[in-house]
Amino acid sequence: xxxxxxxxxxxxxxxxxxxxxxxxxxxxxxxxxxxxxxxxxxxxxxxxxxxxxxxxxxxxxxxxxxxxxxxxxxxxxxxxxxxxxxxxxxxxxxxx
Amino acid sequence: xxxxxxxxxxxxxxxxxxxxxxxxxxxxxxxxxxxxxxxxxxxxxxxxxxxxxxxxxxxxxxxxxxxxxxxxxxxxxxxxxxxxxxxxxxxxxxxxxxxxxxxxxxxxxxxxxxxxxxxxxxxxxxxxxxxxxxxxxxxxxxxxxxxxxxxxxxxxxxxxxxxxxxxxxxxxxxxxxxxxxxxxxxxxxxxxxxxxxxxxxxxxxxxxxxxxxxxxxxxxxxxxxxxxxxxxxxxxxxxxxxxxxxxxxxxxxxxxxxxxxxxxxxxxxxxxxxxxxxxxxxxxxxxxxxxxxxxxxxxxxxxxxxxxxxxxxxxxxxxxxxxxxxxxxxxxxxxxxxxxxxxxxxxxxxxxxxxxxxxxxxxxxxxxxxxxxxxxxxxxxxxxxxxxxxxxxxxxxxxxxxxxxxxxxxxxxxxxxxxxxxxxxxxxxxxxxxxxxxxxxxxxxxxxxxxxxxxxxxxxxxxxxxxxxxxxxxxxxxxxxxxxxxxxxxxxxxxxxxxxxxxxxxxxxxxxxxxxxxxxxxxxxxxxxxxxxxxxxxxxxxxxxxxxxxxxxxxxxxxxxxxxxxxxxxxxxxxxxxxxxxxxxxxxxxxxxxxxxxxxxxxxxx
Numbered sequence: 001x002x003x004x005x006x007x008x009x010x011x012x013x014x015x016x017x018x019x020x021x022x023x024x025x026x027x028x029x030x031x032x033x034x035x036x037x038x039x040x041x042x043x044x045x046x047x048x049x050x051x052x053x054x055x056x057x058x059x060x061x062x063x064x065x066x067x068x069x070x071x072x073x074x075x076x077x078x079x080x081x082x083x084x085x086x087x088x089x090x091x092x093x094x095x096x
Numbered sequence: 097x098x099x100x101x102x103x104x105x106x107x108x109x110x111x112x113x114x115x116x117x118x119x120x121x122x123x124x125x126x127x128x129x130x131x132x133x134x135x136x137x138x139x140x141x142x143x144x145x146x147x148x149x150x151x152x153x154x155x156x157x158x159x160x161x162x163x164x165x166x167x168x169x170x171x172x173x174x175x176x177x178x179x180x181x182x183x184x185x186x187x188x189x190x191x192x193x194x195x196x197x198x199x200x201x202x203x204x205x206x207x208x209x210x211x212x213x214x215x216x217x218x219x220x221x222x223x224x225x226x227x228x229x230x231x232x233x234x235x236x237x238x239x240x241x242x243x244x245x246x247x248x249x250x251x252x253x254x255x256x257x258x259x260x261x262x263x264x265x266x267x268x269x270x271x272x273x274x275x276x277x278x279x280x281x282x283x284x285x286x287x288x289x290x291x292x293x294x295x296x297x298x299x300x301x302x303x304x305x306x307x308x309x310x311x312x313x314x315x316x317x318x319x320x321x322x323x324x325x326x327x328x329x330x331x332x333x334x335x336x337x338x339x340x341x342x343x344x345x346x347x348x349x350x351x352x353x354x355x356x357x358x359x360x361x362x363x364x365x366x367x368x369x370x371x372x373x374x375x376x377x378x379x380x381x382x383x384x385x386x387x388x389x390x391x392x393x394x395x396x397x398x399x400x401x402x403x404x405x406x407x408x409x410x411x412x413x414x415x416x417x418x419x420x421x422x423x424x425x426x427x428x429x430x431x432x433x434x435x436x437x438x439x440x441x442x443x444x445x446x447x448x449x450x451x452x453x454x455x456x457x458x459x460x461x462x463x464x465x466x467x468x469x470x471x472x473x474x475x476x477x478x479x480x481x482x483x484x485x486x487x488x489x490x491x492x493x494x495x496x497x498x499x500x501x502x503x504x505x506x507x508x509x510x511x512x513x514x515x516x517x518x519x520x521x522x523x524x525x526x527x528x529x530x531x532x533x534x535x536x537x538x539x540x541x542x543x544x545x546x547x548x549x550x551x552x553x554x555x556x557x558x559x560x561x562x563x564x565x566x567x568x569x570x571x572x573x574x575x576x577x578x579x580x581x582x583x584x585x586x587x588x589x590x591x592x593x594x595x596x597x598x599x600x601x602x603x604x605x606x607x608x609x610x611x612x613x614x615x616x617x618x619x620x621x622x623x624x625x626x627x628x629x630x631x632x633x634x635x636x637x638x639x640x641x642x643x644x645x646x647x648x649x650x651x652x653x654x655x656x657x658x659x660x661x662x663x664x665x666x667x668x669x670x671x672x673x674x675x676x677x678x679x680x681x682x683x684x685x686x687x688x689x690x691x692x693x694x695x696x697x698x699x700x701x702x
Contacts (some may be wrong), residue, residue, distance in 0.1 A: 012420055016234060036202050049186040050193055050219060052604040053234050056226050 001068040010086035013058035019086040031069030038062040108336045112312040114329035120285040124323040137207040151208040151346020154248035181509025262338040270297040285327040292579020303394045305641030311457035379656045387640035395437035397640035407637025408615040427489035435497040437537035449505040472506030491534040501538040544568035549597040556608030566616025588671035602632040622649040630662025
């Protein structure tokens with residue numbers, strides 16, 4: 001199990017489009033992926049769009065990403081990359 | 097679900113608001129988008145597994161539909177709007193939702209419909225607690241998805257993607273997500289219970305050049321798929337189960353109308369290779385005709401109908417994808433596309449003309465009076481980052497394509513213009529400082545608020561051109577809400593106050609030596625277009641599909657006649673008097689151009 005801290009940097013936060021990309025990406029990995037808000041400990045399954053949307057993570061929200069499973073390194077790198085890239089709102093989409 | 101065969105049918109009539117042009121005899125295609133009544137049933141234990149399978153099959157069917165819709169939406173509305181369907185697809189794939197529904201079916205021996213309703217209601221209750229406005233609004237996406245499952249469960253899934261050739265779409269309302277799944281290119285007409293002149297249904301219908309009548313109250317309840325229906329957008333009449341005589345009389349009217357859209361499109365396509373023609377009145381005065389454009393699906397019409405570029409690009413369409421403001425890069429590309437489809441005639445981009453309710457800023461406190469509220473340029477100046485992103489995108493696009501200009505919506509006076517220009521200049525300087533290629537563009541003002549008409553003389557020295565938005569001008573000048581049927585009798589485009597306002601704005605532009613263009617819906621109606629020309633307009637912008645009929649009339653009139661008639665109308669005390677002059681003078685001078693029904697009807701009452 002590995003974990004990493006990430007910050008929501010894109011302007012609109014984890015809204016429908018960003019959430020859809022995140023869920024697609026997370027679902028392409030075998031590892032279980034959890035996101036937890038550092039401020040209020042709300043948590044979400046990164047493979048469930050309804051759960052991710054309910055995190056209500058706006059710009060600047062700090063999160064902990066926790067991956068657990070065979071490809072946990074690949075999974076967490078991919079997800080952190082997506083957050084760092086501002087969810088492709090600037091371009092470059094990862095294949096889901 | 098339970099479709100009763102109705103043996104005796106009598107002709108039923110509705111009167112609504114016609115929001116486009118033309119009339120059609122066709123067959124109803126009824127589209128569900130309201131909430132359905134859901135009942136609880138208790139299943140025998142033996143039936144539970146079968147119910148789960150039925151539910152899973154419905155989810156698969158719904159998902160298949162959404163995948164097809166998404167592909168179509170990407171093509172017709174642009175990728176930026178299709179992403180919302182991706183979110184819907186993921187909701188259908190979401191184990192959290194699917195498992196909860198299945199376990200409810202098992203635990204409660206419930207029917208699938210009831211299980212879906214309970215699970216979705218629970219989710220919606222959680223969403224309702226979310227503080228962020230935009231995210232809370234995602235509840236409507238969940239509802240949309242649940243209704244799609246319900247439709248699949250009841251078996252009447254969205255087979256309406258393959259429209260028959262005579263399909264008249266009947267719905268309570270047509271939000272963009274519903275429109276996106278329709279084979280809209282084949283729809284013959286729209287008839288909706290809700291909506292107004294500026295609703296999406298109306299805009300799309302005008303873009304497609306098909307009849308649409310809105311504000312029909314309960315038509316959707318009464319109509320059944322397959323019923324014969326007449327939709328007359330010219331009068332706002334809708335007739336269900338018309339008698340043979342009624343149909344015959346409408347068919348007779350249709351033959352005197354312009355040819356149907358398909359023929360016109362084919363004809364226009366043949367001509368598309370030629371450059372846009374110059375339209376002139378009989379005496380040789382040139383009248384420039386441009387296109388109003390919103391949907392990417394309409395871009396092709398600019399060339400098809402031989403418009404001199406795009407006089408009005410309603411950029412709000414870029415925001416209809418669920419409240420997300422597209423990135424600077426995405427917008428820049430969109431404006432390049434707009435300019436390229438406009439060709440040499442250029443394209444005028446109207447900055448976002450809407451209020452906080454349409455943009456996911458989280459500031460959408462409901463306003464008591466949105467038409468007079470924080471919208472258009474006021475919204476842009478208040479939410480500087482949205483305005484700046486748009487301006488930067490336009491300036492960057494202008495470095496790559498020629499002919500772009502900006503028009504500022506809802507300008508009340510020179511102060512609005514100066515504030516907006518200051519931001520445009522700052523962003524131009526910023527881009528230069530950042531080493532990003534950009535080019536300054538002409539900046540114009542929409543003249544649509546009465547104060548701007550009064551101040552037009554001064555305003556004309558602060559901008560590069562005027563653009564007269566007649567829809568809003570009429571609404572603000574006469575204090576009449578265009579979408580409110582109760583006051584529709586007071587909405588008079590030919591009111592003398594409107595004519596005076598248009599003339600004085602055009603004169604102000606002329607004496608300051610700047611171009612002025614009239615770009616409201618008035619320009620698309622031949623009788624009104626002639627009036628505008630008589631008032632001094634030489635540039636009109638309209639839905640491209642209206643160009644053939646307007647240009648035909650222009651080439652048959654003398655400008656002096658148009659001026660004489662307009663002059664008489666300016667002296668009238670009421671709209672009725674103006675309409676009477678128009679009716680009498682037009683039919684006397686140009687009987688070959690104006691059939692009696694293309695003119696204001698004679699006043700029989702009041």
